[in-house]
Amino acid sequence: MTSVRPIRAVARRREGYVHDVEIEDGAHTLVVDEPIVAGGTDAGPAPTRLVAAGLASCISITMEMYARRKGWELGAVEVTVGVAYEGFVPTSFAASIQIPGELSEEQRERLLAIARKCPVHKLLANETAVSISDRSEEAPDA
Numbered sequence: 782m783t784s785v786r787p788i789r790a791v792a793r794r795r796e797g798y799v800h801d802v803e804i805e806d807g808a809h810t811l812v813v814d815e816p817i818v819a820g821g822t823d824a825g826p827a828p829t830r831l832v833a834a835g836l837a838s839c840i841s842i843t844m845e846m847y848a849r850r851k852g853w854e855l856g857a858v859e860v861t862v863g864v865a866y867e868g869f870v871p872t873s874f875a876a877s878i879q880i881p882g883e884l885s886e887e888q889r890e891r892l893l894a895i896a897r898k899c900p901v902h903k904l905l906a907n908e909t910a911v912s913i914s915d916r917s918e919e920a921p922d923a
Contacts, residue, residue: 799824819869829864829871836901837862840876843899844892856882860896874905 792800792813798821802811813828815821826834837860848855859879865872878896880889896902 797822829866829869832871832901832905833862833864833874836874836876836899836905839899839901840878840896844878844880844896847892847895851888853884853888854882855880855884855892858882876902 788805790802790804792802794800795812798815798819800813802813803809804811811831812825813831814824815827816823819827821827840862841858841860844858845855858881861877861879863875863877865875876896878893880892884892
């Protein structure tokens with residue numbers, strides 16, 4: 782298995798709930814905000830919506846990688862992720878997958894099993910260690 786180097790994501794508050802999020806030292810930048818109903822300005826997706834987007838894309842990419850290794854043509858796969866909320870906190874994610882390719886039932890079942898093994902699904906389905914520390918006494922990053 783290929784080792785993936787750790788990444789770094791930095792969220793910098795612009796104003797209100799709007800944050801500029803830099804991933805991989807500036808290789809990718811996103812704007813994250815909350816919807817108006819939650820007190821934001823809707824300048825970008827909310828963090829929990831990014832999780833849903835991450836799950837949908839991770840499932841799709843994981844299936845494509847597996848299919849390529851097997852020499853299967855998937856066609857235009859579509860993964861839809863719905864999120865159930867209690868207030869503003871997600872309580873569950875439900876993914877549905879449309880696989881239009883000419884695949885056997887056995888191949889489709891295998892792809893569904895592989896979809897459940899994508900890294901974001903594993904992260905959400907298991908408790909993943911998260912540590913939070915106060916670095917306010919440290920010198921700010923340059």
